[in-house]
Amino acid sequence: MKEAAVMYSGGTDSTAAVILTAERFERVHLVTYKHSGLAFVENSGRNIPALRAAFPKTEFLHRIMDTDRLFKLVTYSSYVRNLREYGLLNLGTCGFCKLAMHLRTLVYCAENGLTEVIDGSNKNMTHFPAQMEPVLKELRGMYQRFGITFTQPVYHLDFPEGLDWLTKLGVHSLAGAPVTSEPVPKALTTGRVAYEKGILPQENVKGTALDRKMQARCFQLTLLNAFALGWYIPRHGHEKYTEVTVKFYKEKIRAFSDEAQRYLEGERRSRFAGAITHAVDPKN
Amino acid sequence: MRGWWTLLVCLIGLALPWRLRVAYANLLGWITQGTYWVYGAVMKKLVDNLRKGKGAPAP
Numbered sequence: 001m002k003e004a005a006v007m008y009s010g011g012t013d014s015t016a017a018v019i020l021t022a023e024r025f026e027r028v029h030l031v032t033y034k035h036s037g038l039a040f041v042e043n044s045g046r047n048i049p050a051l052r053a054a055f056p057k058t059e060f061l062h063r064i065m066d067t068d069r070l071f072k073l074v075t076y077s078s079y080v081r082n083l084r085e086y087g088l089l090n091l092g093t094c095g096f097c098k099l100a101m102h103l104r105t106l107v108y109c110a111e112n113g114l115t116e117v118i119d120g121s122n123k124n125m126t127h128f129p130a131q132m133e134p135v136l137k138e139l140r141g142m143y144q145r146f147g148i149t150f151t152q153p154v155y156h157l158d159f160p161e162g163l164d165w166l167t168k169l170g171v172h173s174l175a176g177a178p179v180t181s182e183p184v185p186k187a188l189t190t191g192r193v194a195y196e197k198g199i200l201p202q203e204n205v206k207g208t209a210l211d212r213k214m215q216a217r218c219f220q221l222t223l224l225n226a227f228a229l230g231w232y233i234p235r236h237g238h239e240k241y242t243e244v245t246v247k248f249y250k251e252k253i254r255a256f257s258d259e260a261q262r263y264l265e266g267e268r269r270s271r272f273a274g275a276i277t278h279a280v281d282p283k284n
Numbered sequence: 285m286r287g288w289w290t291l292l293v294c295l296i297g298l299a300l301p302w303r304l305r306v307a308y309a310n311l312l313g314w315i316t317q318g319t320y321w322v323y324g325a326v327m328k329k330l331v332d333n334l335r336k337g338k339g340a341p342a343p
Contacts, residue, residue, distance in 0.1 A: 226293050
């Protein structure tokens with residue numbers, strides 16, 4: 001049976017990633033994660049009935065697993081050393097969270113004989129460590145080490161326009177902004193992919209009430225935003241931020257890749273093993 | 285000046301253990317969310333009044 005795991009938050013990007021790949025598989029494991037600070041994880045199941053209806057030949061399994069201890073371990077491993085070397089980069093909460101999810105997905109795939117992992121990473125979230133191309137390359141290498149292919153089918157899709165508040169409030173039209181006579185080409189966004197497949201009621205749901213009902217809510221990103229957007233990037237520039245972030249994540253990914261290797265070879269006494277075992281949710 | 289406040293916020297975050305850091309991030313998140321809500325509500329009120337004054341239709 002041809003199977004794949006999709007790291008599935010329930011949001012527009014991961015839903016579009018499922019839409020673009022589901023036909024290739026007989027069974028798709030939609031893996032969703034929960035951890036401290038993440039609320040309304042059950043929202044991730046909202047679009048699954050529509051996906052089942054749109055792809056009747058594909059079986060969808062929804063797994064919600066706990067990555068709390070793994071997230072903590074990824075964040076605080078070699079913490080003093082990392083504080084000395086990387087300082088505020090240790091507040092890259094979203095990157096550590098995503099790395100914990102990848103590690104759990106890797107173990108899940110290895111234990112269930114899956115050889116393909118898909119996620120909804122996209123090129124537009126430039127300050128998110130796990131969505132930077134060099135970090136993704138390192139993650140692809142990590143999966144490859146275990147015979148697993150990791151792909152990002154929506155990475156190059158466009159970012160929807162008109163998400164800022166002023167546009168939503170109609171300030172531009174009120175100010176008499178000129179209307180172009182040239183028809184604006186429609187961007188190929190993840191929202192459009194989901195809309196055209198009949199999964200979403202409109203193309204652009206990002207930031208809407210529906211968007212909030214489709215996925216979990218997490219405020220841990222405020223720490224990443226404060227340090228990256230409020231302090232580091234204004235002082236050192238985006239290029240330096242990317243360079244240092246990539247170096248830091250390469251180290252983390254390589255260290256935890258070794259941990260995963262030892263775990264899959266039978267090591268059960270490590271902190272990594274404890275975090276992975278804790279991540280198994282008996283309800284799922 | 286705002287940058288130094290940001291640095292302070294970050295340094296507190298760095299010093300906290302796991303559970304407290306999660307709670308701290310949540311607190312910051314709700315403060316940010318609240319600020320945006322107030323900003324959005326004020327902007328909407330202003331734009332609605334301007335639109336009413338100009339006789340323009342709502343978007």
